[in-house]
Amino acid sequence: MKTIAILFIAFCSTISFGQTEKESDIVINNSQQDDTYRAGETIHVNAAIQGDLVTAGGKLIINDSIYEDFTAAGGELFLNDYIADDVRVAAGRITVDAEIGDDLVVFAGEVILTENAVVHGNLKCFAGNIEIHGDVMGNLDIKGADILIDGTVKETSKIVGEDITIGSNAKFHKEVQYWSSEGQMDFKDSLVNTEAYFDEDLGEEKSELSLISLGIASFSLWIFYVLSAFLVILVLHALFKNAFSNAVEGLQNNLLKSFGYGLIYLLGIPLLIVLALVVIIGIPIGLFITTIFIFSLLFGHLIAALLLVYYYKQKKEKDWGFWNITFLALGIAIILRLLTIIPFLGILLSVIILSITYGALTLNVIHSKKQFVKT
Incomplete structure:
Protein backbone atom coordinates (compact mmCIF):
# COMPACT_ATOMS: atom_id res chain seq x y z
CA MET A 1 0.00 0.00 0.00
CA LYS A 2 2.86 2.38 0.72
CA THR A 3 4.26 1.86 -2.77
CA ILE A 4 0.83 2.32 -4.32
CA ALA A 5 0.26 5.59 -2.53
CA ILE A 6 3.68 6.92 -3.55
CA LEU A 7 3.11 5.93 -7.17
CA PHE A 8 -0.27 7.63 -7.11
CA ILE A 9 1.52 10.87 -6.26
CA ALA A 10 3.97 10.18 -9.08
CA PHE A 11 1.07 9.60 -11.47
CA CYS A 12 -0.49 12.89 -10.45
CA SER A 13 2.77 14.67 -11.12
CA THR A 14 2.72 13.47 -14.73
CA ILE A 15 -0.66 15.13 -15.18
CA SER A 16 0.61 18.37 -13.72
CA PHE A 17 3.37 18.64 -16.33
CA GLY A 18 1.00 20.48 -18.65
CA GLN A 19 0.16 23.21 -16.16
CA THR A 20 1.20 26.73 -17.13
CA GLU A 21 0.94 28.14 -13.65
CA LYS A 22 2.24 26.68 -10.40
CA GLU A 23 0.17 26.98 -7.29
CA SER A 24 1.88 29.09 -4.65
CA ASP A 25 2.64 27.76 -1.21
CA ILE A 26 0.06 28.68 1.38
CA VAL A 27 1.23 29.84 4.80
CA ILE A 28 -1.26 30.61 7.57
CA ASN A 29 0.52 32.90 10.01
CA ASN A 30 -2.52 34.65 11.50
CA SER A 31 -5.08 33.06 13.81
CA GLN A 32 -8.30 32.05 12.00
CA GLN A 33 -11.49 32.72 13.95
CA ASP A 34 -13.81 30.54 11.86
CA ASP A 35 -13.80 27.41 9.69
CA THR A 36 -10.88 27.48 7.25
CA TYR A 37 -10.55 25.88 3.79
CA ARG A 38 -7.25 25.78 1.91
CA ALA A 39 -5.91 23.91 -1.15
CA GLY A 40 -2.43 24.20 -2.63
CA GLU A 41 0.82 22.38 -3.30
CA THR A 42 2.27 23.06 0.15
CA ILE A 43 0.31 24.29 3.16
CA HIS A 44 1.90 25.46 6.43
CA VAL A 45 -0.39 26.14 9.38
CA ASN A 46 1.61 28.27 11.83
CA ALA A 47 -1.30 29.88 13.69
CA ALA A 48 -4.31 28.60 15.62
CA ILE A 49 -7.52 27.64 13.79
CA GLN A 50 -10.54 28.33 16.00
CA GLY A 51 -12.96 26.32 13.81
CA ASP A 52 -12.66 23.36 11.45
CA LEU A 53 -9.75 23.08 9.03
CA VAL A 54 -10.21 21.38 5.64
CA THR A 55 -7.11 21.15 3.44
CA ALA A 56 -5.87 19.40 0.31
CA GLY A 57 -2.36 19.53 -1.10
CA GLY A 58 0.92 17.83 -1.82
CA LYS A 59 2.50 18.58 1.57
CA LEU A 60 0.56 19.62 4.66
CA ILE A 61 2.33 20.77 7.83
CA ILE A 62 0.31 21.60 10.96
CA ASN A 63 2.40 23.52 13.49
CA ASP A 64 -0.34 25.10 15.61
CA SER A 65 -3.59 24.11 17.30
CA ILE A 66 -6.91 23.34 15.61
CA TYR A 67 -9.84 23.74 17.99
CA GLU A 68 -12.41 21.71 16.06
CA ASP A 69 -12.31 19.00 13.34
CA PHE A 70 -9.43 18.54 10.91
CA THR A 71 -10.02 16.97 7.47
CA ALA A 72 -7.24 16.61 4.92
CA ALA A 73 -6.11 14.85 1.76
CA GLY A 74 -2.61 15.05 0.33
CA GLY A 75 0.74 13.51 -0.38
CA GLU A 76 2.49 14.07 2.96
CA LEU A 77 0.96 15.21 6.23
CA PHE A 78 2.71 16.24 9.45
CA LEU A 79 0.61 16.83 12.58
CA ASN A 80 2.85 18.65 15.03
CA ASP A 81 0.34 20.35 17.33
CA TYR A 82 -2.88 19.77 19.24
CA ILE A 83 -6.13 18.92 17.42
CA ALA A 84 -9.08 19.34 19.77
CA ASP A 85 -11.67 17.24 17.93
CA ASP A 86 -11.86 14.54 15.24
CA VAL A 87 -9.19 14.04 12.57
CA ARG A 88 -10.05 12.43 9.21
CA VAL A 89 -7.18 12.24 6.76
CA ALA A 90 -6.06 10.47 3.58
CA ALA A 91 -2.48 10.80 2.35
CA GLY A 92 0.57 8.98 1.09
CA ARG A 93 2.46 9.39 4.35
CA ILE A 94 1.16 10.66 7.69
CA THR A 95 3.20 11.47 10.79
CA VAL A 96 1.37 12.29 14.02
CA ASP A 97 3.54 13.95 16.67
CA ALA A 98 0.84 15.60 18.80
CA GLU A 99 -2.33 15.06 20.85
CA ILE A 100 -5.70 14.49 19.21
CA GLY A 101 -8.69 15.27 21.38
CA ASP A 102 -11.08 12.76 19.83
CA ASP A 103 -11.10 10.12 17.08
CA LEU A 104 -8.44 9.65 14.40
CA VAL A 105 -9.53 8.09 11.09
CA VAL A 106 -6.74 7.45 8.59
CA PHE A 107 -6.44 6.11 5.04
CA ALA A 108 -2.82 6.19 3.89
CA GLY A 109 0.23 4.47 2.51
CA GLU A 110 2.27 4.90 5.68
CA VAL A 111 1.16 6.02 9.13
CA ILE A 112 3.49 6.82 12.05
CA LEU A 113 2.37 7.80 15.54
CA THR A 114 5.45 8.98 17.41
CA GLU A 115 6.12 8.58 21.13
CA ASN A 116 4.59 12.04 21.65
CA ALA A 117 1.32 11.10 19.94
CA VAL A 118 -1.81 10.67 22.05
CA VAL A 119 -5.22 9.84 20.57
CA HIS A 120 -7.85 10.48 23.24
CA GLY A 121 -10.59 8.84 21.18
CA ASN A 122 -10.61 5.82 18.87
CA LEU A 123 -8.03 5.11 16.18
CA LYS A 124 -9.31 3.61 12.94
CA CYS A 125 -6.64 3.10 10.29
CA PHE A 126 -6.40 1.45 6.88
CA ALA A 127 -2.84 1.71 5.53
CA GLY A 128 0.18 -0.12 4.18
CA ASN A 129 2.77 0.42 6.90
CA ILE A 130 1.54 1.35 10.37
CA GLU A 131 3.73 2.26 13.36
CA ILE A 132 2.19 3.13 16.72
CA HIS A 133 4.66 4.35 19.34
CA GLY A 134 2.24 6.63 21.20
CA ASP A 135 -0.94 6.13 23.23
CA VAL A 136 -4.49 5.34 22.08
CA MET A 137 -6.98 5.99 24.85
CA GLY A 138 -9.98 4.55 22.96
CA ASN A 139 -10.50 1.53 20.72
CA LEU A 140 -7.92 0.47 18.15
CA ASP A 141 -9.10 -0.80 14.73
CA ILE A 142 -6.33 -1.09 12.15
CA LYS A 143 -5.75 -2.97 8.89
CA GLY A 144 -2.45 -2.94 7.04
CA ALA A 145 0.48 -4.89 5.61
CA ASP A 146 3.34 -4.25 8.04
CA ILE A 147 2.18 -3.25 11.51
CA LEU A 148 4.33 -2.30 14.50
CA ILE A 149 2.72 -1.55 17.85
CA ASP A 150 5.05 -0.21 20.52
CA GLY A 151 2.67 2.03 22.46
CA THR A 152 -0.33 1.79 24.79
CA VAL A 153 -3.93 0.92 23.92
CA LYS A 154 -6.44 1.47 26.72
CA GLU A 155 -9.57 -0.06 25.14
CA THR A 156 -10.24 -3.06 22.88
CA SER A 157 -8.10 -3.73 19.82
CA LYS A 158 -8.78 -5.23 16.40
CA ILE A 159 -5.61 -5.74 14.36
CA VAL A 160 -5.41 -7.18 10.84
CA GLY A 161 -2.07 -7.35 9.06
CA GLU A 162 0.26 -9.42 6.91
CA ASP A 163 3.10 -8.95 9.38
CA ILE A 164 2.40 -7.80 12.96
CA THR A 165 5.21 -6.86 15.35
CA ILE A 166 4.63 -6.20 19.05
CA GLY A 167 7.33 -3.96 20.53
CA SER A 168 8.81 -4.17 23.99
CA ASN A 169 6.90 -1.05 25.13
CA ALA A 170 3.48 -2.21 23.88
CA LYS A 171 0.67 -2.44 26.43
CA PHE A 172 -2.90 -3.65 25.78
CA HIS A 173 -5.34 -3.04 28.63
CA LYS A 174 -8.41 -4.65 27.02
CA GLU A 175 -9.14 -7.65 24.81
CA VAL A 176 -7.24 -7.99 21.52
CA GLN A 177 -8.64 -9.63 18.38
CA TYR A 178 -6.12 -10.11 15.61
CA TRP A 179 -5.34 -11.83 12.33
CA SER A 180 -1.89 -12.25 10.79
CA SER A 181 -0.80 -14.12 7.69
CA GLU A 182 1.71 -15.89 9.92
CA GLY A 183 -1.01 -17.25 12.20
CA GLN A 184 -1.03 -17.09 15.97
CA MET A 185 1.64 -14.99 17.64
CA ASP A 186 3.13 -14.32 21.05
CA PHE A 187 2.14 -10.97 22.62
CA LYS A 188 4.73 -11.54 25.38
CA ASP A 189 4.36 -9.10 28.30
CA SER A 190 2.18 -6.61 26.42
CA LEU A 191 -1.16 -7.94 27.73
CA VAL A 192 -2.22 -6.23 30.98
CA ASN A 193 -4.77 -8.49 32.72
CA THR A 194 -6.36 -9.37 29.38
CA GLU A 195 -6.05 -11.83 26.48
CA ALA A 196 -5.43 -11.86 22.72
CA TYR A 197 -7.49 -14.01 20.32
CA PHE A 198 -6.59 -15.10 16.79
CA ASP A 199 -9.73 -14.63 14.66
CA GLU A 200 -9.91 -16.27 11.21
CA ASP A 201 -12.96 -14.17 10.31
CA LEU A 202 -10.82 -11.04 10.36
CA GLY A 203 -8.76 -12.54 7.55
CA GLU A 204 -11.91 -12.85 5.46
CA GLU A 205 -12.68 -9.18 6.12
CA LYS A 206 -9.25 -8.32 4.74
CA SER A 207 -9.90 -10.14 1.47
CA GLU A 208 -13.21 -8.35 1.07
CA LEU A 209 -11.50 -4.94 1.10
CA SER A 210 -10.63 -5.39 -2.59
CA LEU A 211 -14.31 -4.84 -3.40
CA ILE A 212 -13.96 -1.25 -2.26
CA SER A 213 -11.77 -0.33 -5.22
CA LEU A 214 -14.41 -1.65 -7.61
Whole structure:
Protein backbone atom coordinates (compact mmCIF):
# COMPACT_ATOMS: atom_id res chain seq x y z
CA MET A 1 0.00 0.00 0.00
CA LYS A 2 2.86 2.38 0.72
CA THR A 3 4.26 1.86 -2.77
CA ILE A 4 0.83 2.32 -4.32
CA ALA A 5 0.26 5.59 -2.53
CA ILE A 6 3.68 6.92 -3.55
CA LEU A 7 3.11 5.93 -7.17
CA PHE A 8 -0.27 7.63 -7.11
CA ILE A 9 1.52 10.87 -6.26
CA ALA A 10 3.97 10.18 -9.08
CA PHE A 11 1.07 9.60 -11.47
CA CYS A 12 -0.49 12.89 -10.45
CA SER A 13 2.77 14.67 -11.12
CA THR A 14 2.72 13.47 -14.73
CA ILE A 15 -0.66 15.13 -15.18
CA SER A 16 0.61 18.37 -13.72
CA PHE A 17 3.37 18.64 -16.33
CA GLY A 18 1.00 20.48 -18.65
CA GLN A 19 0.16 23.21 -16.16
CA THR A 20 1.20 26.73 -17.13
CA GLU A 21 0.94 28.14 -13.65
CA LYS A 22 2.24 26.68 -10.40
CA GLU A 23 0.17 26.98 -7.29
CA SER A 24 1.88 29.09 -4.65
CA ASP A 25 2.64 27.76 -1.21
CA ILE A 26 0.06 28.68 1.38
CA VAL A 27 1.23 29.84 4.80
CA ILE A 28 -1.26 30.61 7.57
CA ASN A 29 0.52 32.90 10.01
CA ASN A 30 -2.52 34.65 11.50
CA SER A 31 -5.08 33.06 13.81
CA GLN A 32 -8.30 32.05 12.00
CA GLN A 33 -11.49 32.72 13.95
CA ASP A 34 -13.81 30.54 11.86
CA ASP A 35 -13.80 27.41 9.69
CA THR A 36 -10.88 27.48 7.25
CA TYR A 37 -10.55 25.88 3.79
CA ARG A 38 -7.25 25.78 1.91
CA ALA A 39 -5.91 23.91 -1.15
CA GLY A 40 -2.43 24.20 -2.63
CA GLU A 41 0.82 22.38 -3.30
CA THR A 42 2.27 23.06 0.15
CA ILE A 43 0.31 24.29 3.16
CA HIS A 44 1.90 25.46 6.43
CA VAL A 45 -0.39 26.14 9.38
CA ASN A 46 1.61 28.27 11.83
CA ALA A 47 -1.30 29.88 13.69
CA ALA A 48 -4.31 28.60 15.62
CA ILE A 49 -7.52 27.64 13.79
CA GLN A 50 -10.54 28.33 16.00
CA GLY A 51 -12.96 26.32 13.81
CA ASP A 52 -12.66 23.36 11.45
CA LEU A 53 -9.75 23.08 9.03
CA VAL A 54 -10.21 21.38 5.64
CA THR A 55 -7.11 21.15 3.44
CA ALA A 56 -5.87 19.40 0.31
CA GLY A 57 -2.36 19.53 -1.10
CA GLY A 58 0.92 17.83 -1.82
CA LYS A 59 2.50 18.58 1.57
CA LEU A 60 0.56 19.62 4.66
CA ILE A 61 2.33 20.77 7.83
CA ILE A 62 0.31 21.60 10.96
CA ASN A 63 2.40 23.52 13.49
CA ASP A 64 -0.34 25.10 15.61
CA SER A 65 -3.59 24.11 17.30
CA ILE A 66 -6.91 23.34 15.61
CA TYR A 67 -9.84 23.74 17.99
CA GLU A 68 -12.41 21.71 16.06
CA ASP A 69 -12.31 19.00 13.34
CA PHE A 70 -9.43 18.54 10.91
CA THR A 71 -10.02 16.97 7.47
CA ALA A 72 -7.24 16.61 4.92
CA ALA A 73 -6.11 14.85 1.76
CA GLY A 74 -2.61 15.05 0.33
CA GLY A 75 0.74 13.51 -0.38
CA GLU A 76 2.49 14.07 2.96
CA LEU A 77 0.96 15.21 6.23
CA PHE A 78 2.71 16.24 9.45
CA LEU A 79 0.61 16.83 12.58
CA ASN A 80 2.85 18.65 15.03
CA ASP A 81 0.34 20.35 17.33
CA TYR A 82 -2.88 19.77 19.24
CA ILE A 83 -6.13 18.92 17.42
CA ALA A 84 -9.08 19.34 19.77
CA ASP A 85 -11.67 17.24 17.93
CA ASP A 86 -11.86 14.54 15.24
CA VAL A 87 -9.19 14.04 12.57
CA ARG A 88 -10.05 12.43 9.21
CA VAL A 89 -7.18 12.24 6.76
CA ALA A 90 -6.06 10.47 3.58
CA ALA A 91 -2.48 10.80 2.35
CA GLY A 92 0.57 8.98 1.09
CA ARG A 93 2.46 9.39 4.35
CA ILE A 94 1.16 10.66 7.69
CA THR A 95 3.20 11.47 10.79
CA VAL A 96 1.37 12.29 14.02
CA ASP A 97 3.54 13.95 16.67
CA ALA A 98 0.84 15.60 18.80
CA GLU A 99 -2.33 15.06 20.85
CA ILE A 100 -5.70 14.49 19.21
CA GLY A 101 -8.69 15.27 21.38
CA ASP A 102 -11.08 12.76 19.83
CA ASP A 103 -11.10 10.12 17.08
CA LEU A 104 -8.44 9.65 14.40
CA VAL A 105 -9.53 8.09 11.09
CA VAL A 106 -6.74 7.45 8.59
CA PHE A 107 -6.44 6.11 5.04
CA ALA A 108 -2.82 6.19 3.89
CA GLY A 109 0.23 4.47 2.51
CA GLU A 110 2.27 4.90 5.68
CA VAL A 111 1.16 6.02 9.13
CA ILE A 112 3.49 6.82 12.05
CA LEU A 113 2.37 7.80 15.54
CA THR A 114 5.45 8.98 17.41
CA GLU A 115 6.12 8.58 21.13
CA ASN A 116 4.59 12.04 21.65
CA ALA A 117 1.32 11.10 19.94
CA VAL A 118 -1.81 10.67 22.05
CA VAL A 119 -5.22 9.84 20.57
CA HIS A 120 -7.85 10.48 23.24
CA GLY A 121 -10.59 8.84 21.18
CA ASN A 122 -10.61 5.82 18.87
CA LEU A 123 -8.03 5.11 16.18
CA LYS A 124 -9.31 3.61 12.94
CA CYS A 125 -6.64 3.10 10.29
CA PHE A 126 -6.40 1.45 6.88
CA ALA A 127 -2.84 1.71 5.53
CA GLY A 128 0.18 -0.12 4.18
CA ASN A 129 2.77 0.42 6.90
CA ILE A 130 1.54 1.35 10.37
CA GLU A 131 3.73 2.26 13.36
CA ILE A 132 2.19 3.13 16.72
CA HIS A 133 4.66 4.35 19.34
CA GLY A 134 2.24 6.63 21.20
CA ASP A 135 -0.94 6.13 23.23
CA VAL A 136 -4.49 5.34 22.08
CA MET A 137 -6.98 5.99 24.85
CA GLY A 138 -9.98 4.55 22.96
CA ASN A 139 -10.50 1.53 20.72
CA LEU A 140 -7.92 0.47 18.15
CA ASP A 141 -9.10 -0.80 14.73
CA ILE A 142 -6.33 -1.09 12.15
CA LYS A 143 -5.75 -2.97 8.89
CA GLY A 144 -2.45 -2.94 7.04
CA ALA A 145 0.48 -4.89 5.61
CA ASP A 146 3.34 -4.25 8.04
CA ILE A 147 2.18 -3.25 11.51
CA LEU A 148 4.33 -2.30 14.50
CA ILE A 149 2.72 -1.55 17.85
CA ASP A 150 5.05 -0.21 20.52
CA GLY A 151 2.67 2.03 22.46
CA THR A 152 -0.33 1.79 24.79
CA VAL A 153 -3.93 0.92 23.92
CA LYS A 154 -6.44 1.47 26.72
CA GLU A 155 -9.57 -0.06 25.14
CA THR A 156 -10.24 -3.06 22.88
CA SER A 157 -8.10 -3.73 19.82
CA LYS A 158 -8.78 -5.23 16.40
CA ILE A 159 -5.61 -5.74 14.36
CA VAL A 160 -5.41 -7.18 10.84
CA GLY A 161 -2.07 -7.35 9.06
CA GLU A 162 0.26 -9.42 6.91
CA ASP A 163 3.10 -8.95 9.38
CA ILE A 164 2.40 -7.80 12.96
CA THR A 165 5.21 -6.86 15.35
CA ILE A 166 4.63 -6.20 19.05
CA GLY A 167 7.33 -3.96 20.53
CA SER A 168 8.81 -4.17 23.99
CA ASN A 169 6.90 -1.05 25.13
CA ALA A 170 3.48 -2.21 23.88
CA LYS A 171 0.67 -2.44 26.43
CA PHE A 172 -2.90 -3.65 25.78
CA HIS A 173 -5.34 -3.04 28.63
CA LYS A 174 -8.41 -4.65 27.02
CA GLU A 175 -9.14 -7.65 24.81
CA VAL A 176 -7.24 -7.99 21.52
CA GLN A 177 -8.64 -9.63 18.38
CA TYR A 178 -6.12 -10.11 15.61
CA TRP A 179 -5.34 -11.83 12.33
CA SER A 180 -1.89 -12.25 10.79
CA SER A 181 -0.80 -14.12 7.69
CA GLU A 182 1.71 -15.89 9.92
CA GLY A 183 -1.01 -17.25 12.20
CA GLN A 184 -1.03 -17.09 15.97
CA MET A 185 1.64 -14.99 17.64
CA ASP A 186 3.13 -14.32 21.05
CA PHE A 187 2.14 -10.97 22.62
CA LYS A 188 4.73 -11.54 25.38
CA ASP A 189 4.36 -9.10 28.30
CA SER A 190 2.18 -6.61 26.42
CA LEU A 191 -1.16 -7.94 27.73
CA VAL A 192 -2.22 -6.23 30.98
CA ASN A 193 -4.77 -8.49 32.72
CA THR A 194 -6.36 -9.37 29.38
CA GLU A 195 -6.05 -11.83 26.48
CA ALA A 196 -5.43 -11.86 22.72
CA TYR A 197 -7.49 -14.01 20.32
CA PHE A 198 -6.59 -15.10 16.79
CA ASP A 199 -9.73 -14.63 14.66
CA GLU A 200 -9.91 -16.27 11.21
CA ASP A 201 -12.96 -14.17 10.31
CA LEU A 202 -10.82 -11.04 10.36
CA GLY A 203 -8.76 -12.54 7.55
CA GLU A 204 -11.91 -12.85 5.46
CA GLU A 205 -12.68 -9.18 6.12
CA LYS A 206 -9.25 -8.32 4.74
CA SER A 207 -9.90 -10.14 1.47
CA GLU A 208 -13.21 -8.35 1.07
CA LEU A 209 -11.50 -4.94 1.10
CA SER A 210 -10.63 -5.39 -2.59
CA LEU A 211 -14.31 -4.84 -3.40
CA ILE A 212 -13.96 -1.25 -2.26
CA SER A 213 -11.77 -0.33 -5.22
CA LEU A 214 -14.41 -1.65 -7.61
CA GLY A 215 -17.14 0.51 -6.14
CA ILE A 216 -19.58 -2.40 -5.80
CA ALA A 217 -21.17 -4.67 -3.17
CA SER A 218 -22.88 -3.35 -0.05
CA PHE A 219 -24.15 0.09 0.85
CA SER A 220 -21.38 0.54 3.39
CA LEU A 221 -18.77 -0.03 0.68
CA TRP A 222 -20.50 2.55 -1.49
CA ILE A 223 -20.26 5.04 1.34
CA PHE A 224 -16.56 4.28 1.64
CA TYR A 225 -16.20 4.64 -2.14
CA VAL A 226 -17.91 8.04 -2.17
CA LEU A 227 -15.69 9.34 0.64
CA SER A 228 -12.56 7.99 -1.04
CA ALA A 229 -13.60 9.42 -4.41
CA PHE A 230 -14.20 12.82 -2.81
CA LEU A 231 -10.72 12.87 -1.26
CA VAL A 232 -9.05 11.84 -4.54
CA ILE A 233 -11.00 14.45 -6.52
CA LEU A 234 -10.13 17.06 -3.90
CA VAL A 235 -6.41 16.33 -4.26
CA LEU A 236 -6.51 16.21 -8.07
CA HIS A 237 -8.48 19.43 -8.29
CA ALA A 238 -6.33 21.27 -5.76
CA LEU A 239 -3.05 20.36 -7.40
CA PHE A 240 -3.86 20.25 -11.10
CA LYS A 241 -6.79 22.57 -11.83
CA ASN A 242 -4.73 24.46 -14.42
CA ALA A 243 -4.05 21.20 -16.28
CA PHE A 244 -7.78 20.46 -16.48
CA SER A 245 -8.60 23.99 -17.59
CA ASN A 246 -5.93 23.90 -20.29
CA ALA A 247 -6.91 20.41 -21.48
CA VAL A 248 -10.52 21.57 -22.00
CA GLU A 249 -9.38 24.23 -24.45
CA GLY A 250 -7.89 21.56 -26.69
CA LEU A 251 -10.81 19.20 -26.15
CA GLN A 252 -13.34 21.64 -27.59
CA ASN A 253 -11.55 21.77 -30.94
CA ASN A 254 -10.00 18.28 -31.08
CA LEU A 255 -12.53 15.82 -29.70
CA LEU A 256 -11.80 13.08 -32.26
CA LYS A 257 -8.08 13.75 -32.04
CA SER A 258 -8.24 13.45 -28.26
CA PHE A 259 -10.09 10.15 -28.59
CA GLY A 260 -7.46 8.86 -31.00
CA TYR A 261 -4.53 9.82 -28.78
CA GLY A 262 -6.28 8.31 -25.77
CA LEU A 263 -6.95 5.07 -27.63
CA ILE A 264 -3.27 4.88 -28.54
CA TYR A 265 -2.49 5.34 -24.83
CA LEU A 266 -4.86 2.55 -23.73
CA LEU A 267 -3.62 0.11 -26.37
CA GLY A 268 -0.03 1.23 -26.71
CA ILE A 269 1.01 1.34 -23.04
CA PRO A 270 0.24 -2.40 -22.44
CA LEU A 271 2.34 -3.22 -25.53
CA LEU A 272 5.15 -1.00 -24.22
CA ILE A 273 4.95 -2.79 -20.86
CA VAL A 274 5.26 -6.20 -22.53
CA LEU A 275 8.27 -5.07 -24.54
CA ALA A 276 9.91 -3.62 -21.41
CA LEU A 277 9.38 -6.80 -19.41
CA VAL A 278 10.89 -8.97 -22.16
CA VAL A 279 14.25 -7.24 -21.74
CA ILE A 280 15.84 -7.82 -18.33
CA ILE A 281 17.16 -4.28 -18.07
CA GLY A 282 13.68 -2.97 -18.76
CA ILE A 283 11.88 -4.94 -16.03
CA PRO A 284 11.99 -2.17 -13.35
CA ILE A 285 10.72 0.36 -15.89
CA GLY A 286 8.05 -2.06 -17.04
CA LEU A 287 6.82 -2.65 -13.48
CA PHE A 288 6.75 1.08 -12.79
CA ILE A 289 4.79 1.81 -15.98
CA THR A 290 2.42 -1.05 -15.13
CA THR A 291 1.60 0.49 -11.75
CA ILE A 292 1.07 3.93 -13.29
CA PHE A 293 -1.14 2.44 -15.99
CA ILE A 294 -3.25 0.57 -13.44
CA PHE A 295 -3.70 3.81 -11.51
CA SER A 296 -4.78 5.62 -14.64
CA LEU A 297 -7.51 3.00 -15.09
CA LEU A 298 -8.62 2.99 -11.46
CA PHE A 299 -8.85 6.78 -11.16
CA GLY A 300 -9.75 7.49 -14.78
CA HIS A 301 -13.43 8.15 -14.16
CA LEU A 302 -12.56 10.64 -11.38
CA ILE A 303 -10.22 12.53 -13.71
CA ALA A 304 -12.87 12.35 -16.45
CA ALA A 305 -15.47 13.79 -14.08
CA LEU A 306 -13.30 16.83 -13.35
CA LEU A 307 -12.56 17.31 -17.04
CA LEU A 308 -16.27 17.12 -17.89
CA VAL A 309 -17.16 19.74 -15.29
CA TYR A 310 -14.47 22.08 -16.58
CA TYR A 311 -15.68 21.51 -20.15
CA TYR A 312 -19.26 22.43 -19.25
CA LYS A 313 -18.09 25.39 -17.14
CA GLN A 314 -16.08 26.84 -20.00
CA LYS A 315 -18.68 26.13 -22.68
CA LYS A 316 -21.54 27.67 -20.70
CA GLU A 317 -19.29 30.35 -19.13
CA LYS A 318 -20.30 29.36 -15.61
CA ASP A 319 -18.80 31.25 -12.69
CA TRP A 320 -18.13 28.20 -10.53
CA GLY A 321 -15.63 28.22 -7.71
CA PHE A 322 -13.32 25.50 -6.39
CA TRP A 323 -15.87 23.74 -4.17
CA ASN A 324 -18.69 23.93 -6.75
CA ILE A 325 -16.50 22.14 -9.28
CA THR A 326 -15.29 19.59 -6.72
CA PHE A 327 -18.78 18.51 -5.63
CA LEU A 328 -20.15 18.51 -9.19
CA ALA A 329 -17.25 16.29 -10.23
CA LEU A 330 -18.03 13.93 -7.34
CA GLY A 331 -21.65 13.65 -8.51
CA ILE A 332 -20.59 12.95 -12.09
CA ALA A 333 -18.00 10.41 -10.90
CA ILE A 334 -20.71 8.48 -9.05
CA ILE A 335 -22.92 8.46 -12.16
CA LEU A 336 -20.01 7.30 -14.31
CA ARG A 337 -19.22 4.52 -11.84
CA LEU A 338 -22.82 3.31 -11.94
CA LEU A 339 -22.82 3.33 -15.74
CA THR A 340 -19.48 1.57 -16.09
CA ILE A 341 -20.51 -1.46 -14.01
CA ILE A 342 -23.20 -2.32 -16.61
CA PRO A 343 -22.05 -5.51 -18.42
CA PHE A 344 -20.55 -4.96 -21.91
CA LEU A 345 -21.92 -1.42 -22.25
CA GLY A 346 -19.90 -0.38 -19.22
CA ILE A 347 -16.66 -1.61 -20.80
CA LEU A 348 -17.35 0.27 -24.03
CA LEU A 349 -18.27 3.42 -22.13
CA SER A 350 -15.11 3.15 -20.01
CA VAL A 351 -12.92 2.89 -23.12
CA ILE A 352 -14.55 5.98 -24.66
CA ILE A 353 -14.36 8.03 -21.45
CA LEU A 354 -10.76 7.11 -20.68
CA SER A 355 -9.66 7.62 -24.29
CA ILE A 356 -11.08 11.13 -24.50
CA THR A 357 -9.79 12.05 -21.03
CA TYR A 358 -6.20 10.89 -21.44
CA GLY A 359 -6.12 12.00 -25.06
CA ALA A 360 -7.04 15.55 -24.03
CA LEU A 361 -4.41 15.54 -21.27
CA THR A 362 -1.80 14.16 -23.67
CA LEU A 363 -2.52 16.89 -26.22
CA ASN A 364 -2.21 19.44 -23.43
CA VAL A 365 1.24 18.10 -22.52
CA ILE A 366 2.32 18.13 -26.19
CA HIS A 367 1.07 21.69 -26.61
CA SER A 368 2.91 22.79 -23.44
CA LYS A 369 6.15 21.25 -24.70
CA LYS A 370 5.81 23.08 -28.02
CA GLN A 371 5.19 26.35 -26.23
CA PHE A 372 8.24 25.76 -24.04
CA VAL A 373 10.44 25.04 -27.07
CA LYS A 374 9.27 28.22 -28.79
CA THR A 375 10.15 30.33 -25.77
